[in-house]
Amino acid sequence: MTKIALTIAGLDPSGGAGIIADIKAFAAFGCFPTAAISSITFQNTQGVFGSESQSAAAIRGQVIPILDDYSLDSLKTGMLPTREIIDEVAQIISQRGLKNIVVDPVVRSTSGFDLIDNSALSALIERLFPLADLITPNIPEAERISGVAIDSEQDIRDAADVMREMGARNVLIKGGHFDRSESNEREKKAIDYLFLGDDLLSFTADYHETTATHGTGCTLSAAIAANLALGKDLKESVSIAKRFVNEAIRTAPMIGRGNSPINIKPI
Numbered sequence: 001m002t003k004i005a006l007t008i009a010g011l012d013p014s015g016g017a018g019i020i021a022d023i024k025a026f027a028a029f030g031c032f033p034t035a036a037i038s039s040i041t042f043q044n045t046q047g048v049f050g051s052e053s054q055s056a057a058a059i060r061g062q063v064i065p066i067l068d069d070y071s072l073d074s075l076k077t078g079m080l081p082t083r084e085i086i087d088e089v090a091q092i093i094s095q096r097g098l099k100n101i102v103v104d105p106v107v108r109s110t111s112g113f114d115l116i117d118n119s120a121l122s123a124l125i126e127r128l129f130p131l132a133d134l135i136t137p138n139i140p141e142a143e144r145i146s147g148v149a150i151d152s153e154q155d156i157r158d159a160a161d162v163m164r165e166m167g168a169r170n171v172l173i174k175g176g177h178f179d180r181s182e183s184n185e186r187e188k189k190a191i192d193y194l195f196l197g198d199d200l201l202s203f204t205a206d207y208h209e210t211t212a213t214h215g216t217g218c219t220l221s222a223a224i225a226a227n228l229a230l231g232k233d234l235k236e237s238v239s240i241a242k243r244f245v246n247e248a249i250r251t252a253p254m255i256g257r258g259n260s261p262i263n264i265k266p267i
């Protein structure tokens with residue numbers, strides 16, 4: 001039986017991040033990809049130069065016909081730039097009883113462009129966190145959302161506690177952005193921390209010293225959503241997705257003049 005996954009996210013026309021990365025990740029796991037565009041961004045591997053948000057009506061207009069036609073197996077959200085879009089997405093999830101929801105709380109691009117405004121961020125927390133099976137912040141996102149400055153594993157636990165008090169059931173904090181300026185154990189490893197109910201699980205992979213990381217966060221959350229669609233549980237989905245992204249970073253082609261996109265293909 002074909003499994004169908006939907007991404008509601010931003011379009012990166014240069015193909016590295018956003019819905020193009022999501023579609024590639026869905027397809028790599030054999031899921032049938034569907035996609036709704038929340039924002040058209042203007043970017044390449046060197047930076048994000050602007051964006052044009054879609055209206056709430058455009059989100060509903062794209063998503064409802066998909067749901068009227070297909071039975072959806074999972075949903076991943078990426079860049080949701082405005083409160084109106086977030087309210088619309090939350091309403092659709094509730095009205096249609098959608099399952100296997102992964103929310104990637106996209107805040108800012110690596111190059112420093114704000115992909116969401118403050119009012120939208122509070123809507124994301126209030127409306128979408130409680131509906132998500134998993135949220136997947138990286139460290140800068142976890143810091144911005146929780147208000148906890150992260151410099152240690154204890155800080156990661158504290159930030160996760162804050163996000164769970166905000167309504168998130170399960171939280172994956174991605175450790176790839178740890179400060180590696182000091183030489184320590186973390187230097188050689190990329191560790192992700194999964195707060196699953198009352199359990200804490202960590203997933204460790206080799207850290208690759210590279211600038212080819214464009215689209216990493218998008219791909220990870222999409223790969224998790226794909227595996228949930230295939231019927232895997234959260235723990236296994238995260239574990240498979242982490243290995244998938246690590247391999248995509250390791251084998252990334254050097255294209256473009258900036259941060260090269262990772263290599264999203266079946267393992």
Ligand code: PLP
Nearest residue numbers: 010017018079106109110214215
């Ligand atoms: N563009 C879009 C549409 C995104 O969704 C994201 C991140 O989720 C980015 C850009 C940022 O990607 P990066 O931080 O890899 O530059």
